[in-house]
Amino acid sequence: MESLSNRKKVLEQKPMTFGEKIYLPSIAKGLAITFKHIFKKRETIFYPEQERPVSENWRGLHSLKRDEQGRERCTACGLCALACPAEAITMTAAERKKGEEGLYREEKYAAVYEINMLRCIFCGLCEEACPKEAIYLDGPFLEADYLRKDFIFGKDKLVEEPLKS
Amino acid sequence: MELAFVIEKVVLVTVIFLITLGIAAYSTLAERKIAGFIQGRVGPHRAGPSGMFQPLADGGKMFFKEEIIPAESNPWLFIAGPCLALLTASIGSAVIPWGQDLVIGDRVIQLQVADINVGILYIFGIVSLGVYGIMIGGWASNNKYSLMGAIRAASQNISYEIAMGLSLIALLMVTQTLSLRGIAEQQAGFWQNGWFSWNVFCQPLGFLIFLVCSFAECNRTPFDLPESENELVAGYHTEYSGFKLGAFLFSEYINMFVASAVMSTLYFGGYNFPFMNHLGLSDNVVTILGVVFLFAKIFFFIFFFMWIRWTIPRFRYDQLMNLGWKVLIPLSIANIVLTGIWITVKDLM
Ligand code: SF4
Numbered sequence: 255m256e257s258l259s260n261r262k263k264v265l266e267q268k269p270m271t272f273g274e275k276i277y278l279p280s281i282a283k284g285l286a287i288t289f290k291h292i293f294k295k296r297e298t299i300f301y302p303e304q305e306r307p308v309s310e311n312w313r314g315l316h317s318l319k320r321d322e323q324g325r326e327r328c329t330a331c332g333l334c335a336l337a338c339p340a341e342a343i344t345m346t347a348a349e350r351k352k353g354e355e356g357l358y359r360e361e362k363y364a365a366v367y368e369i370n371m372l373r374c375i376f377c378g379l380c381e382e383a384c385p386k387e388a389i390y391l392d393g394p395f396l397e398a399d400y401l402r403k404d405f406i407f408g409k410d411k412l413v414e415e416p417l418k419s
Numbered sequence: 420m421e422l423a424f425v426i427e428k429v430v431l432v433t434v435i436f437l438i439t440l441g442i443a444a445y446s447t448l449a450e451r452k453i454a455g456f457i458q459g460r461v462g463p464h465r466a467g468p469s470g471m472f473q474p475l476a477d478g479g480k481m482f483f484k485e486e487i488i489p490a491e492s493n494p495w496l497f498i499a500g501p502c503l504a505l506l507t508a509s510i511g512s513a514v515i516p517w518g519q520d521l522v523i524g525d526r527v528i529q530l531q532v533a534d535i536n537v538g539i540l541y542i543f544g545i546v547s548l549g550v551y552g553i554m555i556g557g558w559a560s561n562n563k564y565s566l567m568g569a570i571r572a573a574s575q576n577i578s579y580e581i582a583m584g585l586s587l588i589a590l591l592m593v594t595q596t597l598s599l600r601g602i603a604e605q606q607a608g609f610w611q612n613g614w615f616s617w618n619v620f621c622q623p624l625g626f627l628i629f630l631v632c633s634f635a636e637c638n639r640t641p642f643d644l645p646e647s648e649n650e651l652v653a654g655y656h657t658e659y660s661g662f663k664l665g666a667f668l669f670s671e672y673i674n675m676f677v678a679s680a681v682m683s684t685l686y687f688g689g690y691n692f693p694f695m696n697h698l699g700l701s702d703n704v705v706t707i708l709g710v711v712f713l714f715a716k717i718f719f720f721i722f723f724f725m726w727i728r729w730t731i732p733r734f735r736y737d738q739l740m741n742l743g744w745k746v747l748i749p750l751s752i753a754n755i756v757l758t759g760i761w762i763t764v765k766d767l768m
């Protein structure tokens with residue numbers, strides 16, 4: 255049949271010549287190649303000391319944002335949890351009390367907000383779902399840890415540092 | 420037997436044993452470094468300056484790992500396997516001449532543990548014993564993968580020993596002696612009577628066969644079928660853990676060291692180096708330089724073992740057997756015939 259893509263290649267299987275059969279020339283060739291590689295540049299990145307440069311839209315760990323006045327933006331609407339394909343996000347909502355206007359922007363806020371980093375696939379759908387621009391995946395790499403429970407990040411790890419004034 | 424002689428030998432044995440262990444330990448590091456370099460990585464580099472203490476860390480790890488003896492195995496044989504492997508690996512170096520005689524005062528110290536006149540046969544015996552450790556260990560594990568690894572080790576070693584022995588016969592026809600010291604002495608200097616004095620130059624084919632066979636005898640890639648990770652789950656040492664596993668791995672590196680030493684002695688002039696008798700140095704200095712040169716040759720061969728390992732993929736089992744029986748054995752027989760003709764012609768002239 256005619257090839258549509260024009261990329262078809264017919265392979266021939268010729269019997270090996272004597273030079274190929276005694277292997278030694280090809281072994282010598284292989285040895286020369288590997289020997290050259292000994293002096294090539296190493297690709298290793300010494301991770302904890304050095305970090306690989308990442309692209310601009312790279313998705314790292316989540317952070318819960320604050321607005322210009324330092325108030326938490328999240329209103330515990332749960333849209334991120336709903337959007338999450340990995341079921342990684344859980345939260346408990348609470349009502350803002352009098353006197354807490356400086357802490358939370360909306361009347362309802364997330365008293366508990368947890369992301370299970372072992373479930374998260376860093377797809378960024380939570381970021382897209384959020385109507386309040388409260389969550390962004392702009393953090394660093396997820397670091398290794400010993401216990402599973404330590405991979406459930408609460409608000410202490412997620413919320414941005416308060417504004418310095 | 421005088422006391423000084425005993426002390427001399429004990430010191431020599433201890434030193435050689437420690438050097439062997441040290442080289443084997445650092446071979447594990449070298450192997451990983453070379454693997455890294457060839458693959459564009461840096462290899463282990465966290466333990467100490469550029470990974471210098473990695474072997475110690477590995478050894479410590481091996482010691483503190485849990486020792487598991489499978490319930491259905493034969494515990495005595497299970498323990499005997501790695502012990503035998505380690506033992507046979509480390510006694511091989513006894514007949515290797517490490518250098519010429521050292522003269523201190525009026526004492527002549529031979530840098531060789533035992534100058535027996537059948538040195539080659541001794542090495543050969545040790546090499547064939549070496550497979551028992553693997554066989555016993557693999558069989559005693561009571562695991563089908565281990566058993567297959569053990570069977571492969573046994574058949575591979577037996578097949579390649581024949582070719583190895585035949586290639587040696589050709590060498591012995593040239594050297595006319597079985598003593599390793601005698602063979603080393605014959606290769607003095609680098610150039611003698613209009614031809615290179617090292618045996619590799621009058622036995623190139625024999626050396627090639629010997630080299631291939633020593634890869635097979637040491638179970639190194641491309642002939643590491645007894646422990647092929649991806650088909651036999653590490654083969655004969657699947658069930659081993661902790662220090663017993665360490666003993667198996669360690670014996671492989673010691674074997675490599677001894678094989679390199681034997682190859683350097685038999686074919687590459689041992690402790691001899693070019694112009695050794697024309698530099699006008701005192702005998703002791705020449706002896707010490709000779710030891711250094713011998714170790715340089717040994718290190719080159721160890722590097723060569725590793726270089727090959729990270730270049731060539733493993734043979735298939737039938738290819739291994741074909742190569743052993745249908746190529747190497749006929750070739751080595753042809754080599755014997757050619758050597759015989761050559762010697763006769765040379766004598767007639
Ligand atoms: S990045 Fe994706 S997986 Fe992770 S929490 Fe957000 S929506 Fe869920």
Ligand code: SF4
Pocket residue numbers: 327328329330331332333334335345383384385386387388389
């Ligand atoms: S982070 Fe955004 S989407 Fe998620 S609960 Fe808060 S406001 Fe809603």
